[in-house]
Amino acid sequence: MEFALRRRNLIRGAAIGTGAVLIGSGAASAGPALHTERPVLTHGVQAGDVDSSGAAVLWTRADRPSRMWAQVATRPDFRHARTFRGPQLTAATDFTGKLRINGLCAGQTVHYRVWAEDERGRSLSATGSLRTPRTGDQDVRFVWSADLAGQGWGINPEFGGFRIFGDMLARDPDFFLCSGDFYYADNPIPESITLADGRVWRNVVTAEKSKVAETLDEFRGQYKYNLADTNLREFLSKVPLINQWDDHEVINNWYPGKVLTDDRYTEKNVDALAANAWKALAEYTPSALTSDGQGRVYRKISYGPHVDVFVTDMRSFRNKNDEDNQPDLASGVFGRAQLDWLKAALTASTATWKVLSLGMPIGGIVSDGKPNQDGVPQGDPGQPLGRELEVAELLTHVHRAGIQNLVVATADVHYTSAQHYDPSRAAYQEFTPFWEFIAGPMNAGSYGPVKFDPTFGPEVRFHKPPKTAGTGPMDGGQFFGEMSVDAETLALTVRLIEIGGTELFQVEIPAS
Numbered sequence: 001m002e003f004a005l006r007r008r009n010l011i012r013g014a015a016i017g018t019g020a021v022l023i024g025s026g027a028a029s030a031g032p033a034l035h036t037e038r039p040v041l042t043h044g045v046q047a048g049d050v051d052s053s054g055a056a057v058l059w060t061r062a063d064r065p066s067r068m069w070a071q072v073a074t075r076p077d078f079r080h081a082r083t084f085r086g087p088q089l090t091a092a093t094d095f096t097g098k099l100r101i102n103g104l105c106a107g108q109t110v111h112y113r114v115w116a117e118d119e120r121g122r123s124l125s126a127t128g129s130l131r132t133p134r135t136g137d138q139d140v141r142f143v144w145s146a147d148l149a150g151q152g153w154g155i156n157p158e159f160g161g162f163r164i165f166g167d168m169l170a171r172d173p174d175f176f177l178c179s180g181d182f183y184y185a186d187n188p189i190p191e192s193i194t195l196a197d198g199r200v201w202r203n204v205v206t207a208e209k210s211k212v213a214e215t216l217d218e219f220r221g222q223y224k225y226n227l228a229d230t231n232l233r234e235f236l237s238k239v240p241l242i243n244q245w246d247d248h249e250v251i252n253n254w255y256p257g258k259v260l261t262d263d264r265y266t267e268k269n270v271d272a273l274a275a276n277a278w279k280a281l282a283e284y285t286p287s288a289l290t291s292d293g294q295g296r297v298y299r300k301i302s303y304g305p306h307v308d309v310f311v312t313d314m315r316s317f318r319n320k321n322d323e324d325n326q327p328d329l330a331s332g333v334f335g336r337a338q339l340d341w342l343k344a345a346l347t348a349s350t351a352t353w354k355v356l357s358l359g360m361p362i363g364g365i366v367s368d369g370k371p372n373q374d375g376v377p378q379g380d381p382g383q384p385l386g387r388e389l390e391v392a393e394l395l396t397h398v399h400r401a402g403i404q405n406l407v408v409a410t411a412d413v414h415y416t417s418a419q420h421y422d423p424s425r426a427a428y429q430e431f432t433p434f435w436e437f438i439a440g441p442m443n444a445g446s447y448g449p450v451k452f453d454p455t456f457g458p459e460v461r462f463h464k465p466p467k468t469a470g471t472g473p474m475d476g477g478q479f480f481g482e483m484s485v486d487a488e489t490l491a492l493t494v495r496l497i498e499i500g501g502t503e504l505f506q507v508e509i510p511a512s
Helices: 164-169 216-227 230-238 270-284 336-348 388-400
Strands: 020-023 041-048 056-062 066-073 082-089 096-101 109-118 126-131 140-145 175-178 192-194 200-202 241-243 299-303 307-311 353-357 406-410 416-421 434-438 458-464 479-485 492-498 502-509
Touching: 041 109, 041 126, 041 216, 041 230, 041 241, 056 066, 056 082, 056 109, 056 126, 066 096, 126 230, 140 164, 164 230, 164 479, 216 230, 216 270, 307 336, 336 388, 353 479, 406 479, 416 492, 416 502, 434 479, 434 492, 458 492, 458 502
Parallel strands: 140 175, 175 241, 307 353, 353 406, 406 434
Antiparallel strands: 020 096, 041 056, 056 096, 066 082, 066 109, 082 096, 109 126, 140 479, 192 200, 299 307, 416 434, 416 458, 479 492, 492 502
């Protein structure tokens, strides 16, 4: 059969678990609609959470109330395409909509096109493509990074916009793992930044990005700003997204229950800000998150027999940022429910490689103003304390259960690094050696390096921090990582790559 969908699974407009699933209906309003005779798609199309079950989520946004429609085919000319009726796009979700497609056949390049329709007519279509994982042996390649439009470094047309997405697209990845900080809600974008040598960085500016985000519309505006970049829109139309969040989707170093003293904010309750950020996250990412607050960021995405990605949430369930040196702790950065899920999901995984996607590195010391800590460790070289206790529990479970081939992909600290953790160098020794790789920023200030806590025995094998902290994309220092699995040897090759496509570091890790 030429078409990419198993026909017995297709029911137009069906409920969850069959055919097409409609995602999204919530509350608020968008800006004024464009006064054209028919709807307009304003921010392109995206696909996300493509997995071995044959599922994918398609996303778009229109300029007015209308209905989302989609066609899916294995041919770019859309011959033999099937049509899916999507959700109503309303002010309740800022005219965004998501449509879950089930029954995609394995090992296919799937072409899709999306449009919006109302009583006046039908919008022009926006097209995209994705690759589904195979059920048998298949090389897998994906890229990951984080930290976009931070520290005032926004879209600069003279620089070419968010150029790093063109570099990532050139690697032809199967999917993109965004490790958090997809925008900086607490970093307004100025019209320009003058560098020490007199060079001037000139930003595109919008009203929502000219102040810190507090209202729902201001959080929505963070996504709209980034999606104004043509490089990002093209990338997301061709590379499926797996999205998680970290702190700057809400505010720097946030945790539940935090109360702000920042004079820039009229809303001091971080939980209220996080609720608006969650709704915007659900509306503007191609994931199964729903804008009513249901669902969760942490989840497993299986991409064929060789790669399982374990997406985590290190913000929503964390304890208060403090000295992080308690000898016992009921919660840390994961929380009990997520930690138990993660242990069970890793145990059940049959994938060759288990990719643990973390918002922050395990051993990197990240301060929240001394003596408080935002990261996992606190710098004590001895046995695990505070949040390290959760990590020790996880690593010991992996060791005792005989779970092989665990690798960590992470970001947050605005430079790139590769470190190997080994019990022979560690104060805490009941774990199996593993690698951790840091990549980012994509278009933000460069910082680092951070110091590493010796509790779990990290050894930095490579890093590239900036010569001067805070330098922006004009001076390089923007990074992404690539992981690829060879279906024949099952080895994992990891590359750390700088903007422009320069490969800085490569290591091949054999599968156990």
